[in-house]
Amino acid sequence: MKFNIVFEIKEGPWGGGNQFLKALKCELIKRDLYTKNIHEADVLLFNSHHHLDQIISLKYKFPLKTFIHRIDGPIFTIRNKNLEIDKFIFKINSEIADGSIFQSNFSKKESEAIGLKNSNKTDIIMNAPSLLFEKKKKKFNFRKPEVLISSWSDNLNKGFETYSYLDNNLDFNDFSIKFIGNTPYEFKNIKCQGPMNSNSLKKELIKSDIYLTASVNDPCSNSLIEAIHSGLIPIAINSGGHPEIINDNRLVFSNIQDLIYILYEIKKGNINYQCNLPNISSITEKYVTFSKKVKLSKKTKTISKTKKIKLLITKFILDLRLKSQDYFNYGNR
Numbered sequence: 001m002k003f004n005i006v007f008e009i010k011e012g013p014w015g016g017g018n019q020f021l022k023a024l025k026c027e028l029i030k031r032d033l034y035t036k037n038i039h040e041a042d043v044l045l046f047n048s049h050h051h052l053d054q055i056i057s058l059k060y061k062f063p064l065k066t067f068i069h070r071i072d073g074p075i076f077t078i079r080n081k082n083l084e085i086d087k088f089i090f091k092i093n094s095e096i097a098d099g100s101i102f103q104s105n106f107s108k109k110e111s112e113a114i115g116l117k118n119s120n121k122t123d124i125i126m127n128a129p130s131l132l133f134e135k136k137k138k139k140f141n142f143r144k145p146e147v148l149i150s151s152w153s154d155n156l157n158k159g160f161e162t163y164s165y166l167d168n169n170l171d172f173n174d175f176s177i178k179f180i181g182n183t184p185y186e187f188k189n190i191k192c193q194g195p196m197n198s199n200s201l202k203k204e205l206i207k208s209d210i211y212l213t214a215s216v217n218d219p220c221s222n223s224l225i226e227a228i229h230s231g232l233i234p235i236a237i238n239s240g241g242h243p244e245i246i247n248d249n250r251l252v253f254s255n256i257q258d259l260i261y262i263l264y265e266i267k268k269g270n271i272n273y274q275c276n277l278p279n280i281s282s283i284t285e286k287y288v289t290f291s292k293k294v295k296l297s298k299k300t301k302t303i304s305k306t307k308k309i310k311l312l313i314t315k316f317i318l319d320l321r322l323k324s325q326d327y328f329n330y331g332n333r
Contacts, residue, residue, distance in 0.1 A: 023130030104241030159214025
């Protein structure tokens with residue numbers, strides 16, 4: 001069984017979906033399960049809202065292939081607008097996908113709550129980083145814990161009000177905080193660096209002790225997963241898929257007072273954290289296993305004239321919407 005990922009993977013620092021799909025592709029290549037030639041592929045994996053015009057054309061041309069949809073978001077819960085984009089993603093899912101993969105229970109439940117009617121096979125498979133990290137035990141003694149925050153997007157929903165509060169109110173004699181990525185704020189005490197590629201970020205993770213994210217409604221944070229894999233103690237806001245990933249209520253906060261309390265509890269050595277998240281090899285195995293099940297259970301061997309006409313209408317509607325440059329501008333969410 002051969003896979004093809006219908007996604008324009010970008011090199012260098014980019015969003016979490018891009019980084020995960022790049023890692024997944026590399027692992028599939030290692031297993032000799034990937035082909036660049038769509039004609040040779042048995043399974044076409046597509047992602048969220050990306051390249052939907054191409055996906056419709058491929059479904060029309062290759063109805064016998066197995067289409068797996070990796071659903072992100074929903075966008076509405078992150079932007080608090082653009083519900084119509086989610087509705088269109090759900091429409092594509094119902095018309096094209098033979099199977100759907102969600103990154104978290106949160107993502108699945110929220111999608112269903114705003115209109116996803118999923119009649120195909122589904123699974124929940126979280127992300128995993130491509131890099132291998134060397135875990136280390138955190139011992140602070142009399143030194144300041146090093147806190148790391150990162151975000152590719154500068155959207156305020158990524159937690160910047162919380163970070164700004166810490167910048168102005170936390171005692172920086174007790175903690176050191178570094179931010180990596182894009183930010184709409186100029187911090188006074190938090191040390192800022194721009195976006196980094198995976199290897200450079202890995203070095204910063206290894207040097208750090210605590211990873212903090214206050215990003216709201218994030219379905220499955222790649223940055224949080226990378227931090228846990230590298231042995232950092234995670235702290236996350238009680239939102240999105242964060243609690244599912246961390247799986248430790250002591251490290252999840254609902255307000256700024258809880259966050260500061262958790263920081264000092266870690267500094268005192270009162271919270272030890274161990275979590276063995278699946279690596280990219282085991283996550284790839286889950287993708288392969290799920291895709292095999294979907295492929296074997298696929299009943300439709302042909303595509304009807306009615307279905308073809310429906311696909312052409314959907315593509316026509318999509319082409320009209322794509323004329324608006326910002327319609328799917330979802331990168332910096």
